[in-house]
Amino acid sequence: MPRNLTEIDRILGTDPRFGSADTIDARNTARFRVGLRILAGRHPRHATEFGRVGRLPTAGLRRLLCDPVLHNAFERDLAVALSRPSEPSTLALMLRQAGSAKDALGPCEGLMESHHQPWPALGPAWVWTSTLPEEAHPLLTALGRRRDDVFEEMGVTRRVEPDGEALAALSRGAELLAELLPHTGAGALRHVALVGFAEGEDEDGSVHSFACGDRLPSALFLSPHALTDPWKAAELLFHESLHLKMFDIMRTGALVSDIGRMTGIPPWRVVDWNLRRVYSSLHVYAHMVLFFAAAAAAPAELRRRYGEPPARESVGACTPGSVAAAEGTYATSEERTRYLACQALHAHGDALTSDGRAMVVRLLDAVAPLVPGLPPTDRSPEHATERVTASAPDPAAVPHPGGYHQRRPITVLPLQDQGTLLAVAPGSSRMVWLNAHAWFVFSLCDGRDLRALEAAYLRKAPGGLSGLGGALEALLSAGLIAPTGTPPPATVTVPATTPTTAPAAAGSRATEGAAR
Structure with missing residues (x-):
């Protein structure tokens, strides 16, 4: 990989505020501990149990609260802590139900009939392999309900039980990603807790992959049919893992002051986006520019083991009926990065916090050699995005x-x-x-x-x-x-x-x- 690509990978993957998986993980662990203190005060009858979990060593705490079902319950309890203080704690219920889970594994992971970690040297992700009926255990029931909520939103029809070929293809894609991008690729995989397999179609065609939000935190799903090519598997894993990484970053600090602001319809879609989606997508597409550049420059040894990288990049089809679909534009990560950068820094830059601006500037400055025509990131008056008015000071x-x-x-x-x-x-x-x-x-x-x-x-x-x-x-x-x-x-x-x-x-x- 050329020197400039290696350097971009290092800059984006090791930045102590927004890139390093270790520091992001430390902040999220701190958030778990403080969140448990908040919940102990809101639910005195469960204070002893929340205190016990909050004092666990980091590995034990994360094994419990990075489980998608318990993580969802944690987020839900925090969200209603003030608005509905009399509502029972979902997390306390899930912790009781997790009591029979195997100690060496997470609560839901321990209920799988076979245990498979797709990239054990890179992170603690596990694969949803269970063929048990979901009513066999309350946690499986809860996992199924949250999955159904996500599937309905994503247009997915069913979960697929992976066979040995699918599991091998998943691991092979992760290995390629980590070799190609040892900082950003390997680091993004650290943000994945659960990998599932699914099939379905949305408005853009067959669903190849998607990341879940707070309904099933730190989880992603892939179509087995999309993993037959290691390069495609690596691309999809990187794309969805970056979404999960951005969710973790956003949980540990405010990047945008008005995250729900609607921004208009991007050219390759037909629905209005809010700022959360704009900044999350910018984060992903800017990294994907690096992925495709690194793939095109992949050394012979990687090509020998994994085959030839794709001659053309594909970051997902434009939605039928969109402007881009009609004009044949915005089909590359470079085009989408350029558009979203203008949205982030200029059209809606006034909504960025100082941390948000720092993240966007760092991201765009790093990939600028690969994306000609990016908007300037300096803070000179002609490019300022924060309004300054000469008015009397607020008393x-x-x-x-x-x-x-x-x-x-x-x-x-x-x-x-x-x-x-x-x-x-x-x-x-x-x-x-x-x-x-x-x-x-x-x-x-x-x-x-x-x-x-x-x-x-x-x-x-x-x-x-x-x-x-x-x-x-x-x-x-x-x-x-x-x-x-x-x-x-x-x-x-x-x-x-x-x-x-x-x-x-x-x-x-x-x-x-x-x-x-």
Whole structure:
């Protein structure tokens, strides 16, 4: 693989905020632990069990909560924690039903009649192989119901029980993907918990593959007929695994402030897309540009073992009746990346948070050598996407002269090696991710007055106070601090340490990951 392709693979696959499977996994594990604390407070009768699970070693915790059925229950409980607090806990029920599962395997995985991990050296994914009737166990029943919900939405008619040939083809496609793209390809597979096989047709024709959302988290389905060519198998695995990776990224921070905003109909489809789909699809297609470039440049040794890569790329047919279908356009990942980049940075760039902009800019800068004509990613005035108005300052944004204190009781979990603090404000189920700068400012809000707070801030940020006001405003908006003089309750859970990294003012805002 040419040097520039190797470098793009490394940049996209190891970026500590948006690329590294290890750091994304660590943030999601922290989210599980803090989420269990929230649920323990909402469901006192289950607090002991939630506390036990929350104290499990990382491997044991993830074996339980990365199970698609239990993960779905976790997300559901968090979503209704405030809106319907009297509703029984689905997660508690599923944990009881998982009691008989084999300890070395996840709850649903342990109920499979035969156990198959398609890429054991790359991640803990398992294959849905069971031929048992779904009423044989409550977890199988729950798994089937969630599958049916997804299948109905995707136009899929039935689950397929894989034979040895299909399982071998699946593993072969994963091996090729990891060899071709050792950072982005192998890393994306880490985000898969469950692989199933299915057949059906949607409005675009036969369904070859699809990733599931929160109804069946970290799961993807493939058609056995699409896996006969290792290159096609690798392409589909990469495409769907990237969707699952993006779901994990979005759970651990807010990238878009108005994610439900409708953006119009992309040329290759016939339905309106919202911003969630725009940014998720941009993430996938930009990576697929790299995949097809790497396939075209694959060394002879890979071609000898896996056959010749496709002469032309195919990223999915344009929907019949769409503009692109009529004109024969937008049939490549490059064309779709260019279109979605303009949507993300220009048409709707005002909805990006600072983290969202950082992710999009990093992604587009990395693949720019492969996609001529991408929109510029600089922040110069002619390309600015954030509106700046010369108006009087908002009085609410002027720092309080008496200083601030941390609201109580606050739940926090520091990720020291990432310079990140995960926090939950009192009476909330909303998780807030503080970067090193916001965390540092949060640590200074101990009741000292504003003059003392500013002096302490300048000792670590001698460049000036420009980043302080924005961080205080974000912390206030998140409900984590209050002006001094507001009586705090008697108890508090506080971070044991402050961040070890120097607090940079740029990108200093707190970011929220909604409990979905």
